[in-house]
């Protein structure tokens with residue numbers, strides 16, 4: 001019996017809505033074998049991030065070696081990497097193990113505003129990690145930060161940004177439009193170096209969107225691990241996140257998580 005193997009290299013969200021926990025739930029729902037390398041522990045709930053505890057480089061390296069010297073992975077996602085040292089280590093290991101299908105979610109700031117990437121790590125993200133990526137999945141503020149743009153306000157500007165991001169080295173760019181001011185639609189743009197593809201869905205009116213970015217990127221990773229091409233992977237991920245937000249959960253006193261099981265048994 002074979003199964004796609006997907007690895008997430010990310011931060012732990014003890015509250016279960018984002019990070020490693022969201023990724024593993026998504027992998028399970030998409031029927032791939034999920035594995036994890038924990039870069040940082042966060043003390044976090046729906047009200048915000050209350051503590052960030054980076055793991056030692058030795059601990060991160062040990063987890064990566066354990067996985068790649070035995071099981072390997074058909075696709076890898078990176079999420080919260082937090083520091084320059086962690087980014088450099090993870091990038092070196094991805095090169096060492098010749099990892100294919102690397103999904104980089106350039107996590108920078110939590111929904112509540114807490115920094116999840118140190119300012120001095122930006123250069124390593126841009127120069128070491130992005131060139132290794134098969135696909136990157138920034139949201140609009142992250143794209144602005146990477147490119148030094150002051151704002152991205154329209155679909156045309158999203159296309160310009162996606163094209164500029166692709167020049168930094170990733171094979172594909174999926175620029176997420178969740179932060180665009182559009183009452184009706186949440187539209188994401190895929191750029192493959194030649195053409196643009198659009199993934200639009202009805203915008204859902206809810207505050208409970210904790211972990212949407214992690215979940216969306218994890219769903220892309222799962223589909224790539226199964227051998228799907230990028231357009232099929234993003235199509236499934238968009239359907240998956242739409243269902244998860246439609247049934248998002250009012251758990252806790254703040255921004256609740258999405259329901260990872262909402263797309264279960266639905267046809268792609």
Ligand SMILES: Nc1ncnc2c1ncn2[C@@H]1O[C@H](COP(=O)(O)OP(=O)(O)OP(=O)(O)O)[C@@H](O)[C@H]1O
Pocket residue numbers: 018109110111138139140176177178179186187188201202203204205206209210211212213214216238241242245
């Ligand atoms: N209110 C919404 N209704 C429908 N889809 C949404 C909504 N908000 C975000 N999305 C979609 O969810 C996915 C994740 O996008 P989003 O922009 O929320 O990521 P993000 O800001 O990186 O998330 P996070 O802050 O959790 O990391 C995208 O496909 C986006 O279009």
Ligand SMILES: Cc1ncc(COP(=O)(O)O)c(N)n1
Pocket residue numbers: 010011012013018019020042044079080107109110111112116209210211212213214
């Ligand atoms: C460990 C970790 N990784 C990623 C996010 C981003 O998710 P969100 O912006 O929805 O809080 C997070 N909050 N925590």
